[in-house]
Amino acid sequence: MTFPAPPPQPEMVRGPNTTGPYKILVVDDEPDLQPLILQRMRRPIRNGQYRFVFAQNGIEALRTLASEPDIDLVVSDINMPQMDGLTLLEQIPSVNPNIRSIIISAYGDMQNIRTAMNRGAFDFVTKPLDFKDLRHTIDRTLRNLVEWREALASRDQLVMLQNELDLASKIQLSILPTEFPTHELYQVHAHMEPARNVGGDFYDVIMLERDHIGVAVADVSDKGVPASLFMMSSRTLLKGTAIGGYGPGQLLADVNDLLYADNETTMFVTIFYAVYSPVTGEMNYANGGHNPPLIIHSDGSSDFLPQIGGVALGIADGLTYRQSSIFLQPGDTALLYTDGVTEAMNADSEEFGTDRLQAIFRERPPRSAQETNDLVFEAVHAFAGDVAQSDDITCLAISRAQK
Amino acid sequence: MDINTVRTGGVLVIKAEGRIDGSNSADFLGSIQAVIDDDDTGVVLDFGGIDYISSAGLRVILLLAKELRGTNTGFGICSLSSAVQEIFSISGFDQIITVSDTEEQAVKSLQ
Numbered sequence: 001m002t003f004p005a006p007p008p009q010p011e012m013v014r015g016p017n018t019t020g021p022y023k024i025l026v027v028d029d030e031p032d033l034q035p036l037i038l039q040r041m042r043r044p045i046r047n048g049q050y051r052f053v054f055a056q057n058g059i060e061a062l063r064t065l066a067s068e069p070d071i072d073l074v075v076s077d078i079n080m081p082q083m084d085g086l087t088l089l090e091q092i093p094s095v096n097p098n099i100r101s102i103i104i105s106a107y108g109d110m111q112n113i114r115t116a117m118n119r120g121a122f123d124f125v126t127k128p129l130d131f132k133d134l135r136h137t138i139d140r141t142l143r144n145l146v147e148w149r150e151a152l153a154s155r156d157q158l159v160m161l162q163n164e165l166d167l168a169s170k171i172q173l174s175i176l177p178t179e180f181p182t183h184e185l186y187q188v189h190a191h192m193e194p195a196r197n198v199g200g201d202f203y204d205v206i207m208l209e210r211d212h213i214g215v216a217v218a219d220v221s222d223k224g225v226p227a228s229l230f231m232m233s234s235r236t237l238l239k240g241t242a243i244g245g246y247g248p249g250q251l252l253a254d255v256n257d258l259l260y261a262d263n264e265t266t267m268f269v270t271i272f273y274a275v276y277s278p279v280t281g282e283m284n285y286a287n288g289g290h291n292p293p294l295i296i297h298s299d300g301s302s303d304f305l306p307q308i309g310g311v312a313l314g315i316a317d318g319l320t321y322r323q324s325s326i327f328l329q330p331g332d333t334a335l336l337y338t339d340g341v342t343e344a345m346n347a348d349s350e351e352f353g354t355d356r357l358q359a360i361f362r363e364r365p366p367r368s369a370q371e372t373n374d375l376v377f378e379a380v381h382a383f384a385g386d387v388a389q390s391d392d393i394t395c396l397a398i399s400r401a402q403k
Numbered sequence: 404m405d406i407n408t409v410r411t412g413g414v415l416v417i418k419a420e421g422r423i424d425g426s427n428s429a430d431f432l433g434s435i436q437a438v439i440d441d442d443d444t445g446v447v448l449d450f451g452g453i454d455y456i457s458s459a460g461l462r463v464i465l466l467l468a469k470e471l472r473g474t475n476t477g478f479g480i481c482s483l484s485s486a487v488q489e490i491f492s493i494s495g496f497d498q499i500i501t502v503s504d505t506e507e508q509a510v511k512s513l514q
Contacts, residue, residue: 219458221458221459221461221462222458222459222462223425266462266465266466266469267462268458268461268462268465270458270494288495289493289494289495289496290493291493292493307492307493309495309498310495311494311495311496311498311499312461312494312495312496315465315495315499316499343457390425
């Protein structure tokens with residue numbers, strides 16, 4: 001069994017700093033400002049709320065931003081030599097897109113304030129600096145920054161979750177057998193096409209004693225990760241119980257009780273299970289609420305297996321499952337499938353249906369198990385056209401060799 | 404999903420129309436749960452107007468059946484269309500849930 005490589009992890013925005021201390025870069029060419037800020041902000045500095053770094057102009061600020069990527073906030077003057085605050089604002093996103101800026105402007109200088117806001121400043125304070133107001137403004141800006149980071153983090157989690165779903169879907173596919181036994185007396189082939197959401201169909205081909213083989217097709221009543229877990233445990237229980245050599249009726253009864261015992265979710269699974277005996281062509285089967293298979297004859301005519309009752313598994317315990325049997329004639333094929341085939345929709349919201357399924361083989365009697373499945377998928381695709389597939393589609397064909 | 408309700412001698416009859424599938428099954432369950440009273444001695448789903456039910460819809464019925472069993476409230480379904488009847492019969496739900504031909508029979512069996 002090979003597992004697909006895990007999908008690449010989405011790039012995390014720097015681990016969201018949501019508790020502080022927050023690192024604040026103050027950009028101003030006035031040398032007096034630095035000691036003033038350290039003095040007036042001494043309490044939040046001592047509390048471990050803020051840490052300050054300083055730069056004299058825009059160019060120095062950009063250099064500091066590049067070398068200290070953990071800076072959360074820039075507080076910048078507008079008029080400075082070499083690079084002014086408005087130019088700095090334009091440059092900041094290219095160095096660190098996820099920080100906030102507060103601009104310091106002259107009182108009433110609405111034009112520069114407007115320009116600064118248009119260039120992405122979050123807020124402004126005016127000179128002469130009111131340190132109480134500066135502190136409020138810093139706190140408010142940081143709160144916004146924290147919310148923004150949390151939003152980014154949940155977006156990343158969502159991306160990761162989607163990747164996990166894709167991975168679950170790949171694992172689900174990868175546990176289904178894609179190589180089938182070859183035998184001169186019979187052929188077996190199966191294929192599943194999952195719908196976009198990780199879903200609940202599965203099939204299995206199980207080698208049993210005395211050259212008998214067990215074949216199963218199943219459909220879990222829901223989609224998503226819980227359904228795929230239910231599907232995996234159904235499949236494991238089915239396989240484990242099948243190898244014990246019970247007949248199909250007893251097997252479904254056992255699997256049903258096991259599934260019911262742990263089922264808190266009211267999920268259920270429909271399973272058709274048959275044991276095929278290659279020498280005689282006899283197929284012993286039981287049906288747990290699944291749509292009955294189609295028996296296709298070598299002339300292209302076909303009949304559905306009669307319904308023999310049997311409740312979907314996982315709903316109630318202590319149920320019994322009737323067992324029945326038919327003989328495949330030389331050239332006959334039994335097609336086990338899920339309702340993703342017959343309930344596939346076209347653009348006119350019509351269902352593919354059982355009549356179209358039977359018509360496929362009247363037109364072209366299949367010559368092998370694989371061709372049987374190929375014909376079904378081909379016909380369903382042609383019928384559905386561009387309509388998105390809403391359910392998993394699964395086919396398993398077992399055919400008795402011509403004499 | 405729109406549902407109509409009427410009470411006959413303590414039994415709540417819920418009529419629904421259209422399809423029940425993965426796109427509306429949660430709504431359907433919610434609107435049914437909202438109309439059931441503590442005083443109801445039984446609940447009947449009249450499916451005369453339902454022409455399709457998917458496995459997601461069957462799960463809703465299973466959930467309802469379990470909930471109502473927990474409160475000792477009777478539960479039945481009636482007037483299945485032939486398509487829904489077939490789904491019930493294939494999935495074996497007709498062996499787990501009481502299915503009646505007519506609303507009258509369903510109500511009577513719960514009174």
